[in-house]
Amino acid sequence: MSGHFLPPAAHRVGRVLAWSVGSLLLLALVAIGWVGIRGSMAFEHMNALKADAPSLLSKVAADPAAAGDSLRGLIEHSAAARELTSDPIWLLAEGTPWVGPQLNAFRVVTASTDRLLRGAVSPLIEATRQVPLETLKSPGGRLDMSVLAPLSGAAESSAAIAQSAAGAVSDIDRAPLVGRVDVAVEEADALFTRSAGALDAFSRATKLLPSMLEPGAPRTYLILVQNNAEWRSLGGISGTVIQLEWNGQSISLGQTISAAALTRLLPDAGSVLPADIESVYQSRPGRYFQNLTQIPDFTFDGPLARDMYQAATGVEADGVLSVDPVLLSYLLTATGPVTLPTGGQLDAGNAPALLMSDVYAKFSRPVDQDAYFASAASLVFGKLLSAQGSMAAMLSGLTRGVEEHRLRVWSANADEQRVIVGTPIAGDLPENDPETARVGVFLNDGTGSKMSYYLKPTVDIAWSGCPVRSEDARPDLTITLSIASDAPADAATSLPAYVTGNGRYGVPPGSASVVGNIYLPEGLELVAATMPDDASYETATIGTHQVVTFGALLAPQTQKTVTLLVRSTLTASRAEAWVTPTADPALDPVVEVDCVPSSPALVG
Structure with a gap:
């Protein structure tokens, strides 16, 4: 009704406005x-x-x-x-x-x-x-x-x-x-x-x-075949070393020698290690070839292996590669099975169990076990080098091995090493970047046995403090490591004495002793730690990494858990944990998690 009192111009404006809004x-x-x-x-x-x-x-x-x-x-x-x-x-x-x-x-x-x-x-x-x-x-x-x-x-x-x-x-x-x-x-x-x-x-x-493998340029490389049945930080002990020869035209396999034999050839003093590394690992990685992969940094282990091998044999290598039986199983997918001198075949399905468990039931003497392990590894590489099988499948297997940290490479040639540095095959320590905080969860056998084959580590990392995030309030990171023993309840008597360690280092047969080292790069600082059975832990510094060292003893069919609370001063919203690769290919050695801040108004 009131509209009748509006002037005509207002009516026109109203119609235009209504039309515009509509x-x-x-x-x-x-x-x-x-x-x-x-x-x-x-x-x-x-x-x-x-x-x-x-x-x-x-x-x-x-x-x-x-x-x-x-x-x-x-x-x-x-x-x-x-x-x-x-x-x-x-x-x-x-x-x-x-x-x-x-x-x-x-x-x-x-x-x-x-x-x-x-x-x-x-x-x-x-x-x-x-x-x-x-x-x-x-x-x-x-x-x-x-x-x-x-x-x-x-x-x-x-x-x-x-x-x-x-x-x-x-x-x-x-x-x-x-x-x-x-x-x-x-x-x-x-x-x-x-x-x-x-x-x-x-x-x-x-x-x-x-x-x-440049034509006309002879090279010698060392292949370290780790054995994940006895944990070391990068996977397992360096069980066997295969000498790979490139004569400038073709590749061939030279001598194959066990790490135990190499250790016996080393000078008593071994290689001198930096003081910060010795503070965590003592002198063992430089004195025992089996232990050099205790140090979870292949940019250090590669030169160390080359120097120790030269001291033992007089051969100076041009580079070092590290693999494990799980990677060998991936390569067997490409090459097909190999026939073992002792009878039977090694294939993609049985390689991990055969090389890291069954061998100890077949042979009671360590020298025979070493020979079997070395022979099997040499046969796989021999078939690979003779170009048998699918090349695409071979590259696929190698790619998977790289993603799972089962293949490491170091070159004595500075130009080649520059190509390697910063990639997963370099095997260097975990470092942060602006997007990702990285920690290392590295495990070592303390039993003097092959009980690591029965251990299953599970790592969980979680941010707390999301969605709140500011310069003054960074989220904390909780790292939870659970290790379960799948060893049979009667492991003390049903497993070979060589596998259990037979109590040689004070560990009850059938049980497994684990020494863990959790590496925290700069920007991540330990706030609190919860250990199994109220066990103690120690902290040290290697380079720019804080290292938390602890021990755990697992009886058959038991589980132990370690939890660390870590304070972050980083801007990273993603976190990764690099875990020691095990004998089980189903356990991913890289664990990832995101911390994504979101608006409180959208929650629910």
């Missing part, structure tokens, strides 16, 4: 519908891509050059998803509260997926079409690593693009993300990081292997 609401509804429809379509493409990706990975592992057709199908999905989430209306909607960050995260993931597939994976697969990996097998029945050199350019470019794509996903602000979007971004972040790491490793391999 138009804006209509446009908003259209935009919401547009984004919703396109988002739903993009989601379907990403789901299809996620479902088909495992088959591509299998084909890449079996034959990279033949994976092109499957890759083209994935790229069609990724390109469609990227196009559907990159139009102006979508970008405008990213500026809206609450919904906008979800849309932005989805767009970044779709764009990065398309970039990874089209910019990194596709060119590398095309390059392997031109230089198939099977050409690593020369006509003379040997490995020819020079074949990798032409792939170096494409591999380096692919690795750089993959790293950029991974960085874009990692940089997504996850604080405002909710529900399934947050989980999906977390999964994508882990996948992109892993993919970038794998491509970087392949890129470095295309540079490193042709250099380490």
Whole structure:
């Protein structure tokens, strides 16, 4: 009624305002519908891509050059998803509260997926079409690593693009993300990081292997075969050393010698170790070849092994590689089984149990056990060097070994070592970076036995203090290590005396003594520790790492738990624990967790 008293101009303004508001609401509804429809379509493409990706990975592992057709199908999905989430209306909607960050995260993931597939994976697969990996097998029945050199350019470019794509996903602000979007971004972040790491490793391999096996340049390398049945920080004792000879044209296996025999040849004084290392490990790593991998830093262990080997044999090596029986089982997947001199076959399925458990039931004398272990390892490498089996499967097995910290490499050549440094095969101590706090959980046998085969370590790391995070309030990190003994209840009598240690060092037969060292890099500081049975612990410093040392005694079918509370002064929101690789391939030696701050208004 009151409208009759308004002047005509006001009526016109009112009509314009109503029309404008109505138009804006209509446009908003259209935009919401547009984004919703396109988002739903993009989601379907990403789901299809996620479902088909495992088959591509299998084909890449079996034959990279033949994976092109499957890759083209994935790229069609990724390109469609990227196009559907990159139009102006979508970008405008990213500026809206609450919904906008979800849309932005989805767009970044779709764009990065398309970039990874089209910019990194596709060119590398095309390059392997031109230089198939099977050409690593020369006509003379040997490995020819020079074949990798032409792939170096494409591999380096692919690795750089993959790293950029991974960085874009990692940089997504996850604080405002909710529900399934947050989980999906977390999964994508882990996948992109892993993919970038794998491509970087392949890129470095295309540079490193042709250099380490350069035509006309003879080299001698040592292969340390660790035995995870008796824990050392990097996996197990250095049970056997195989001498690998490159005469400038072909590879052959030289002498194979047990670590026990090498130790007997060493001068009594052994190698002098730095004072900080001796404060934790005493002089044992420098006096006993079996113990050098107690030090969880292969950039130190590699030169130490070379020096100790030279002192014992007079042979100066050009580099050192470290492997374990689990990695050998991965390589047997590529080469096929080998026939053992004692009868029977060693294959991918039985290698860990045969080399780390059954051998002690077969042979009672340590010298016979050493010979069996050394013979089996030599046969696997012999078959590998004769280029038998699938080269793609071999590279796949090596890649898995690298990811699980079962393959370490050190080169005496400074240029080659620069290529290795900073990669997982370098085997250096865990260090923090701006995004990730890293700790080391390293385990050593204190029984003088092979009881580590029956021990299962489980590590859990968790941030506290999320979602609160500021310069004055950093979250704490809780590290929980649980070790369970799966040894039979009657282990004292049912297992061979050599396996139980027979009480030689004061440990009851059937029980296992474990000495743990938890490494905390600079920026992480121990606040409190809870030990099993109220046992004591000690702290020391090695380089820039605080080292927490403790002991635990496990009877058969028991479990012990150690908990550390660590204060962080870092900006990192991700944490990793590097754990000693065990005889069980199902136990992942790398444990990861995220601390993602989120808005309290969105909780619940």
